[in-house]
Each structure stands twice: as C-alpha cells, then as structure tokens.
Amino acid sequence: MIEVPFHQDSQVVRGFIRFSRTIAVLMIAVASIVLVAWWWDARLPTAVVPGQRSMKVNAAIGFALSGSALLLSQGSGRVRSRLGPWLSLAVMGIGLATLAEYVWSLDIGIDRLLDDSFARQPDPLSGRMAELVATAFVLLGGLGVMVSTRRWLYLREGLAVVLLAIAMTGLASYGFALAGRDSGPFNRVPIYTTLLLLLATLGWIASTPTIGLTRVTTADTLGGAFARRLLLPALLMPVIVAFVFEMLQSRLGLSEALAFSFVALFSGGAVAWLVWWVATLLDKLERQRRKSLLLRNDADTDTLTGLANRRAFDDALANLLRGQREHDMRFSLLMLDLDRFKSYNDDFGHLAGDEVLRITGHLLGAALRPSDLAARYGGEEFALLLPDTDVTRAGEVAARILDAFRGFAWPQRAVTISIGVAQSAPSDGSTDLIQRADAMLYDAKHAGRDRVMVATAVVSPGAVRSGT
Numbered sequence: 001m002i003e004v005p006f007h008q009d010s011q012v013v014r015g016f017i018r019f020s021r022t023i024a025v026l027m028i029a030v031a032s033i034v035l036v037a038w039w040w041d042a043r044l045p046t047a048v049v050p051g052q053r054s055m056k057v058n059a060a061i062g063f064a065l066s067g068s069a070l071l072l073s074q075g076s077g078r079v080r081s082r083l084g085p086w087l088s089l090a091v092m093g094i095g096l097a098t099l100a101e102y103v104w105s106l107d108i109g110i111d112r113l114l115d116d117s118f119a120r121q122p123d124p125l126s127g128r129m130a131e132l133v134a135t136a137f138v139l140l141g142g143l144g145v146m147v148s149t150r151r152w153l154y155l156r157e158g159l160a161v162v163l164l165a166i167a168m169t170g171l172a173s174y175g176f177a178l179a180g181r182d183s184g185p186f187n188r189v190p191i192y193t194t195l196l197l198l199l200a201t202l203g204w205i206a207s208t209p210t211i212g213l214t215r216v217t218t219a220d221t222l223g224g225a226f227a228r229r230l231l232l233p234a235l236l237m238p239v240i241v242a243f244v245f246e247m248l249q250s251r252l253g254l255s256e257a258l259a260f261s262f263v264a265l266f267s268g269g270a271v272a273w274l275v276w277w278v279a280t281l282l283d284k285l286e287r288q289r290r291k292s293l294l295l296r297n298d299a300d301t302d303t304l305t306g307l308a309n310r311r312a313f314d315d316a317l318a319n320l321l322r323g324q325r326e327h328d329m330r331f332s333l334l335m336l337d338l339d340r341f342k343s344y345n346d347d348f349g350h351l352a353g354d355e356v357l358r359i360t361g362h363l364l365g366a367a368l369r370p371s372d373l374a375a376r377y378g379g380e381e382f383a384l385l386l387p388d389t390d391v392t393r394a395g396e397v398a399a400r401i402l403d404a405f406r407g408f409a410w411p412q413r414a415v416t417i418s419i420g421v422a423q424s425a426p427s428d429g430s431t432d433l434i435q436r437a438d439a440m441l442y443d444a445k446h447a448g449r450d451r452v453m454v455a456t457a458v459v460s461p462g463a464v465r466s467g468t
C-alpha cells in the first residue's frame with residue numbers, strides 16, 4: 001500500500017509507481033533478449049533494429065542489474081532493501097571497469113564477460129560498451145544506490161538530470177545517425193541503448209513520486225496539472241527539432257539556411273502551441289474554480305434572507321473558537337428571535353411572515369461590520385458573531401439592532417426582536433457559548449420581549465445578568 005501525502009494526486013502517484021515497475025520489467029526483458037541473442041548468434045542483436053549497432057553484453061548485464069534493483073527498491077523487507085543497493089553498485093562497477101579499460105588500456109576481461117562463447121563474435125568489442133554509455137552506467141548505478149537507500153536527494157536529482165541530458169542528446173543526434181552522418185560521441189551508441197537509458201532514468205525518478213523532482217508532477221495542484229501536461233512535450237522538443245532539421249536537409253535536400261528557417265518557424269509554432277495549451281488549461285481551471293465558488297456560496301447562504309445559513313454559522317463559530325484557544329482572540333455571540341412571530345403569521349399569512357424575515361435579513365446585514373457574520377439560525381431565530389468584540393460593545397450593537405427594528409416602517413404592524421448576548425470564554429466549546437446566549441434570549445423573552453439581555457460574566461451558571 002503506497003502512502004500518498006496530502007496535496008499529492010493518489011491516482012497519479014500510483015501511475016508513476018506502475019510506470020516505474022513496467023520500466024524495470026522492460027529493462028530486464030530487453031537485456032535478457034540481447035544476452036540470449038548474443039549467446040545464440042552474434043548477428044541477431046544487430047538485426048533487432050536494422051542498420052543499428054548492437055547493445056553490448058556488459059550494457060545488457062548493466063540494464064538487467066539496474067532493472068532488478070529498481071524492482072527491489074519498490075518492495076519492503078530487509079533482504080530486498082539490502083540487495084537493491086548492491087545490485088546498483090554492481091552497475092556502477094561495470095561502468096567504472098569499462099571506463100578503466102578505455103582510459104588505461106587495461107584488459108580486465110570486460111570484453112568477455114560471460115564465457116568464451118562471446119569470443120566467437122565477429123565484433124571484437126562485443127562486451128565493451130561505448131565510453132559515453134559506460135559513464136551513463138556509472139551515473140545510473142549511483143542514482144540506484146541513492147534512491148534505494150533514500151539518501152542525498154539533491155545529488156541524486158543532479159545525477160538524474162545529467163543522465164536525462166545524455167539520453168536526450170543521444171536521441172536528438174539519432175537524426176544525424178539516420179542520415180549516415182557522424183553524430184559525435186553517440187555514433188557508437190545503439191538507439192535502443194539510448195532509449196532504454198532514458199526510460200531507466202525516468203523509471204528511477206518515478207519510483208519515488210512524492211519527493212524531489214517528481215513531487216510537483218504528482219501534486220493535485222495547478223502546478224501539478226501543468227507539469228504533467230507540459231514537461232514531456234518540452235523535453236521532447238529539442239529531440240524533435242534536431243530530427244526535423246536533419247530530415248529537411250538530408251531527405252528533402254534543403255540548404256542549411258532554409259532548413260534552419262523552417263526549424264525556427266517550427267519551434268516558434270511549437271512554443272506558441274504550448275502557450276495556447278497552458279492558457280486553455282488555465283482558462284478551464286479558473287472557470288471550474290469560479291463555478292465551485294458559486295456553488296459553495298449557494299451552499300452557505302440562506303435563500304430567504306440572504307444571510308449565512310446554519311452550516312456557515314457552525315463553521316465560522318468553530319473558526320472563532322479555534323482563534324480564541326490559539327491566540328486568545330475574544331468574540332461575542334448574539335442570539336436573536338422575532339417576537340410573537342407566530343401571531344404575525346396567523347394574522348397576515350405565511351407570505352407576509354416571509355417578508356418580515358427578508359427585512360430582518362436586511363436590517364441585520366446593515367447593522368454589522370464586514371468582519372461580522374449574521375446567520376439565520378433556524379425559523380425566526382438568528383445568530384450574530386462579532387469577532388474581536390467584548391460583551392459591552394456587543395451589547396451596544398444589540399441595542400442598535402433593537403432601535404433599527406423599532407424605527408423601521410413595517411408593512412403590516414410593528415415587529416420587535418429579543419436578543420441574548422454572551423462573550424466567549426477560553427474554555428468554551430460551541431454549545432457552552434450558544435447555551436449562554438440562548439439563556440439570555442430566554443430571559444429577554446420572559447422579561448417582556450423587545451429587549452437585550454447581556455451575560456455580564458462569562459462563567460455560565462449563576463452568571464450576573466443585566467437587561468437593556
């Protein structure tokens with residue numbers, strides 16, 4: 001079971017792990033085919049991709065070892081975690097030994113790695129890969145050791161980038177090789193070795209999708225969406241551009257200047273296409289964001305009064321209580337209830353009652369600061385949250401609301417409201433505070449309605465009460 005950290009897209013993370021395993025199996029499979037083919041008949045490996053050089057014996061062994069190490073790095077258990085790094089060290093060893101043969105003209109038997117059957121090969125260097133590939137194997141082995149042991153993150157990312165650069169340059173110069181031209185140090189590197197090197201590097205990078213370079217690529221954020229869409233085309237562009245350039249010259253016989261102009265046009269167009277693609281994606285995501293914002297607003301709003309609904313009130317109260325606990329930020333709660341609303345409904349009808357509720361929404365909204373929250377708590381009961389407000393100030397706000405109700409020209413007959421006020425206390429949970437404000441509201445009703453009752457002390461039972 002893969003543990004997917006917060007903000008990572010679990011499906012993409014699993015996809016990366018699957019990709020990594022597939023690459024490991026592919027490396028082992030290709031390496032095995034090449035080894036069997038070398039053993040069977042020296043001409044076979046060259047026949048796999050006609051016109052191509054063959055993958056060398058030690059390169060095939062290196063890929064088989066690195067692929068096995070990659071598979072082991074994904075599993076758990078002591079043996080697996082111990083064996084993996086050793087296999088990668090062996091990959092490094094093969095690369096280093098080959099380089100040593102080149103540099104010091106040594107013969108440490110790297111050309112005859114398996115047994116004498118390889119001596120039958122017409123290619124005198126059947127076992128020895130090119131210098132560049134040997135260098136790449138040293139890096140690939142190092143990458144494997146660091147990934148398997150979960151060490152030196154930055155160094156291993158650096159190795160991966162160098163490896164990618166080698167493999168991508170190899171692919172880019174394939175166009176030259178195709179045209180039979182000298183492609184520099186890649187002239188002696190078979191295309192499928194380069195391709196496998198690229199995939200092996202990607203496989204190792206993808207094996208730890210939630211850290212390092214790949215973290216952004218697997219994130220469930222906007223950055224993640226961009227990276228997933230744009231990284232591959234951006235990486236492939238130089239390869240394609242080099243390829244197109246070569247094809248234009250060699251196949252269509254265009255002059256270098258003309259081929260260059262076409263390639264410049266082509267790359268400009270490709271960049272423009274990438275920009276357009278990003279813009280389309282941004283546009284789509286922004287539309288979705290606005291839509292979900294609207295839906296969220298709808299979900300938080302009471303349709304009749306336009307005030308916040310009970311759900312939004314509960315969220316806001318929980319936030320304020322957290323602020324109180326963590327930063328000692330006091331706030332006050334007002335519970336309000338229309339007086340004798342049942343008889344208003346009975347006398348003038350439900351629709352007239354609805355109109356009163358709508359007007360109440362306007363009056364409460366007008367009485368508050370932008371940071372305050374007015375909510376319909378249920379039926380004809382309302383709640384106001386006043387952040388950073390002590391009980392004295394909250395009492396003043398409540399008195400202002402009473403005045404606003406008294407002074408309003410109501411359509412049928414005067415409507416009044418009763419209010420209970422309480423201030424938050426450090427030990428409060430949401431029900432404690434609501435109960436204190438409710439108790440004050442109850443007192444206001446019993447004292448004759450159209451008034452405010454304030455809990456002047458914040459300890460609940462036996463609190464000192466005062467009427468306004």
Ligand SMILES: Nc1nc2c(ncn2[C@@H]2O[C@H](COP(=O)(O)OP(=O)(O)OP(=O)(O)O)[C@@H](O)[C@H]2O)c(=O)[nH]1
Pocket residue numbers: 304337338339340341342343345349350351352353354357378379380445449
């Ligand atoms: N028109 C209308 N009436 C509502 C709505 N929600 C609740 N009510 C009514 O509000 C009334 C509340 O009545 P009571 O709880 O008895 O309280 P009251 O008549 O206001 O009396 P006091 O609160 O003691 O002053 C009920 O008649 C409900 O039907 C609504 O959305 N629209």
